[in-house]
Amino acid sequence: MVQNLKEDLLSRVWKLLINNNSRLEVSKIQELLSNPNIKNKDIEKAVQDLHNLHLIDYINENGDLKVTKKEILGEIYDKLPCLGCDHLNECRIGGERFSPENCQYLELWLHEALKKD
Ligand code: SF4
Numbered sequence: 067m068v069q070n071l072k073e074d075l076l077s078r079v080w081k082l083l084i085n086n087n088s089r090l091e092v093s094k095i096q097e098l099l100s101n102p103n104i105k106n107k108d109i110e111k112a113v114q115d116l117h118n119l120h121l122i123d124y125i126n127e128n129g130d131l132k133v134t135k136k137e138i139l140g141e142i143y144d145k146l147p148c149l150g151c152d153h154l155n156e157c158r159i160g161g162e163r164f165s166p167e168n169c170q171y172l173e174l175w176l177h178e179a180l181k182k183d
Pocket residue numbers: 147148149151152153154157158164165166167169170171172
């Protein structure tokens with residue numbers, strides 16, 4: 067259970083960024099994800115993992131360390147449901163509970179993406 071909370075942190079941090087104009091202080095992320103089972107170092111690791119994936123940048127604004135979502139993927143990819151999905155770590159091809167081939171969110175996203183081409 068605690069392991070799932072840690073694994074889901076990356077998608078939860080990503081979702082927070084999407085829902086907060088793509089820019090948040092690290093301290094605000096820690097505050098919003100505050101949970102007795104989640105340590106600040108785990109949140110910092112999730113933020114660092116997003117940075118290692120080249121999905122975010124760090125900026126220093128008047129002494130506040132902020133993270134910003136990079137705009138490298140384009141609008142349609144910002145809406146890819148998997149990036150903020152609570153079930154990302156449980157989802158796999160052929161999965162019994164969660165799988166891309168049976169996901170209504172992914173299907174809707176694909177229809178939208180194909181309309182834009
Ligand atoms: S395919 Fe659906 S269930 Fe699986 S990670 Fe993406 S949004 Fe989540």
